[in-house]
Amino acid sequence: MNQTAPHCQVAFFSSKRYDKQVFSQFTEDASLELLHIEARLDENTVPLATGSKTICVFVNDELNTQVVIQLAELGVKHIALRCAGYNNVDIATCHQLGISVSHVPVYSPHAIAEHAMALILTLNRRTHKAYNRVKEGNFDLQGLLGFTLHNKTIGVIGTGHIGRAFVNIANGFGCRVLAYDPKPNPALEAVVEYTDLAHLLGESDIISLHCPLTKDNHHLINQQNIALMKNGVMLINTSRGALIDTGALVKGLKSQKIGYVGLDVYEMESELFFRDRSCEVIQDDLFQRLSTFHNVLITGHQGFFSQEALNEIAQTTVDNIKGFLANQINAECFL
Ligand code: NAI
Numbered sequence: 001m002n003q004t005a006p007h008c009q010v011a012f013f014s015s016k017r018y019d020k021q022v023f024s025q026f027t028e029d030a031s032l033e034l035l036h037i038e039a040r041l042d043e044n045t046v047p048l049a050t051g052s053k054t055i056c057v058f059v060n061d062e063l064n065t066q067v068v069i070q071l072a073e074l075g076v077k078h079i080a081l082r083c084a085g086y087n088n089v090d091i092a093t094c095h096q097l098g099i100s101v102s103h104v105p106v107y108s109p110h111a112i113a114e115h116a117m118a119l120i121l122t123l124n125r126r127t128h129k130a131y132n133r134v135k136e137g138n139f140d141l142q143g144l145l146g147f148t149l150h151n152k153t154i155g156v157i158g159t160g161h162i163g164r165a166f167v168n169i170a171n172g173f174g175c176r177v178l179a180y181d182p183k184p185n186p187a188l189e190a191v192v193e194y195t196d197l198a199h200l201l202g203e204s205d206i207i208s209l210h211c212p213l214t215k216d217n218h219h220l221i222n223q224q225n226i227a228l229m230k231n232g233v234m235l236i237n238t239s240r241g242a243l244i245d246t247g248a249l250v251k252g253l254k255s256q257k258i259g260y261v262g263l264d265v266y267e268m269e270s271e272l273f274f275r276d277r278s279c280e281v282i283q284d285d286l287f288q289r290l291s292t293f294h295n296v297l298i299t300g301h302q303g304f305f306s307q308e309a310l311n312e313i314a315q316t317t318v319d320n321i322k323g324f325l326a327n328q329i330n331a332e333c334f335l
Helices: 017-024 065-073 091-096 109-125 127-135 161-172 197-203 223-227 246-254 285-290 307-325
Strands: 008-012 032-036 054-057 078-081 100-102 153-157 176-180 206-209 233-237 258-263 296-298
Touching: 008 307, 017 032, 017 307, 032 307, 054 307, 065 091, 078 307, 091 100, 100 307, 109 127, 109 161, 109 206, 109 233, 109 258, 109 296, 109 307, 153 161, 153 197, 161 176, 176 197, 223 246, 246 258, 246 285
Parallel strands: 008 032, 008 054, 054 078, 078 100, 153 176, 153 206, 206 233, 233 258, 258 296
Antiparallel strands: none
């Protein structure tokens, strides 16, 4: 998109050094002035949007009804999400108040799919533990025993852009792939077996979540659904934390029903992730319990964090903002 847009100040919440670096490459024409704000957007930080008709937000900015009303009162007209998921935004209230919302529907789905596979391989072959052992001169293999991935059954929940990329990776490893999606993709039927959720949960050695978080699938992985899984199952979540009931997950780990957990997202992550908290006393007891299990691997929402994905996010977000200003809306990116 090459249209020239009028000069516009954009309040850029939850900004990190890497955001500044990447976005500066796409705003060189100076038509957009990004006001980088480290703080996360919530009810307390809304006033920082004063003077900006467009704001740019990320996954853990909290745009609930109250925040959206406050933004409208400040004159905000456009919320540009620099991510795919929009479960953190009260879209209905935005529309009622005349605020348009854009997002980045697709950006390097391979980045997230590859991270899901990285979690699987690390959990299975314990490379994170082997690395530390060898560094300390400990070459003992006891405790590092893994399983061969070839011929294992992987259940994929959600076969959109990321799920599809993940299916291709799993096929490359020679796995049998089961899939559950309320809207199956006919193009994938040659490489996956679509089935219902209960069958997928009962048959899979590894289950990987690749669906968005909606009102209907909050705590999709709960005590009841965990009970349907194979003993020793590996569960991977790179989608959204609240797809899993973390209390039920901890119970499943304690009873050893669940054999491995790999998480890039966590349901209360907004209070924890994207900051250095190594010198703080973490108050989230559930998270602390979860991170004590030897067979749990948690990363801090970094699935999207590849150079290619960041470039695509920045390009599309800047295009969305300029498109909004020029009244040239790309329907695929506006909600
Ligand atoms: P997409 O919209 O291309 O595909 C989502 C698929 O999930 C669709 O086929 C849809 O029919 C299906 N689906 C919806 N509800 C479902 C349910 N209850 N059970 C099973 N399937 C269901 O989305 P895409 O691009 O594949 O992204 C998926 C999710 O990944 C995003 O919504 C986001 O939450 C997460 N994500 C995580 C990132 C990370 O850094 N960890 C980065 C980007 C996205």
